[in-house]
Amino acid sequence: MKTTARIAKNGPRIKDHSACAYKLLAINDxxxxxxxxxxxxxxxxxxxxKRRFKELQREVNGITAKMLSKELxxxxxxxxxxxxxxDTIPVTVEYELTDYGTTLDKVIDELSDWGMKHRKRIIKKR
Amino acid sequence: MKTTARIAKNGPRIKDHSACAYKLLAINDxxxxxxxxxxxxxxxxxxxxKRRFKELQREVNGITAKMLSKELxxxxxxxxxxxxxxDTIPVTVEYELTDYGTTLDKVIDELSDWGMKHRKRIIKKR
DNA sequence: GTAACTACTTACCCAAAGTATACCAGTATA
DNA sequence: TATACTGGTATACTTTGGGTAAGTAGTTAC
Incomplete structure (x- = not known):
């Protein structure tokens, strides 16, 4: 029977499903x-x-108040x-990254590094 | 004038826009x-x-043939x-990660690590 | 009095993403 | 003969993400 042979060749079919599922959950989080x-x-x-609402709206090119408000x-x-x-007049609202927010740096840098390599690779092919 | 003071306090407003834009491009890629x-x-x-089409469909829980085909x-x-x-009977199609595909490992691990910390942090608050 | 600033919210709309279901051709199995 | 396997495609539907435009409320400058 073909199927049996294929399983053997392809390596483990049985894996730690709970650990695996947990990892996928984390990635999606x-x-x-x-x-x-x-x-x-x-x-x-x-x-x-730090940036105020309107400052952000000016710096993040093209974003609308609705989307900025929602994303924030x-x-x-x-x-x-x-x-x-x-408590100024008029009231101003300041947004800033928390310390926790800066822990994303590594993730973002990793994405950025891979993205640059990918960009070069795909552009070269065209 | 308030605005002037605020700019000074907030650090550089003028930044290397081209490098910054390129980084954002890469992240989005x-x-x-x-x-x-x-x-x-x-x-x-x-x-x-390696996995065949139907094997993937069985292992990736809930995916439809259309989506699997599109994503692949x-x-x-x-x-x-x-x-x-x-060239088997019936014809089978094998999918496998390329070497290049495995270069995503670091990105995925970074996402997974941060996601796990985040998950714990957010769950603890509830 | 009216325009402009602050920081939003609300209602409506469209396109993309995703789901559900049926179908195709060819072969093997009960 | 009917069912199930292979790897998909076709069609129609719903859900979601995001855009547009307008409104809100309070203060200030012209």
Whole structure:
């Protein structure tokens, strides 16, 4: 029977499913945090320092107030960004990366490194 | 004028925009490759060895033939996965990670590590 | 009084992503 | 003869992500 032979050749079919599933969960958790057209651009902008809402809107090119507000809320929920309402006139709101937010640096750098290699590789082929 | 003071406090407003934009491009290139509900699960499954189409469909829980076919085609286009048609009866098609595909390991591990920490952190708060 | 600044929210719309179901041709098995 | 295997494709449907445009509320400058 073919199937049996193929299993043997392909290496282990039985794997630690719970560890594997947990790893996949974790990866998806990380990607969820970064998901969305603007998340990384916002995080990146905030690595240069605190920004107010309108400042962010000007620096993150093309983003609308709705999307900025939504993405910031999600980043805040994940404790990556700290929102501070300042008692000025008019009221201003400051956003900054939390210490926890900066722990994403390694992930982002890794993505960036791989992305650059990939970009070169794929462009070269065309 | 408040604004002037704020700029000084917040550090450099002028940054190397071209380097920065290039980095963002690279990150998005990497995320594009991983985008899609099933990509990472497929890659992960293939790290355990070659798989045929139907084998993948059984192992990647819940995926439809249409999505599997589409995601595999995209992975193949990005040279992460090699597709081999074998002259058996019936014809079988084998998918495997390319060497290039395995260079994603570091990125995926980084995502996984951060995701696990994040998962623990967020769950603890509830 | 009206425009412009602050920081948003709301309602509506479209396109892309994903799901469900059926179908194809060829071969083997009960 | 009917069923199940191989690797997909075709069609229709729903869900989601994100864009557009307008509104809100309070303050200030012209």
């Amino acid at each position: 990380a990607l969820d945090v970064l998901r969305g057209k603007w998340k990384i651009q916002i995080i990146n902008t905030l690595t240069f320092g 809320r999600e980043l805040e929920m994940n404790e990556l960004v700290l929102r501070t309402v300042r | 990497a995320l594009d490759v991983l985008r899609g509900k099933w990509k990472i699960q497929i890659i992960n499954t293939l790290t355990f060895g 085609r995209e992975l193949e286009m990005n040279e992460l996965v090699l597709r081999t048609v074998r």
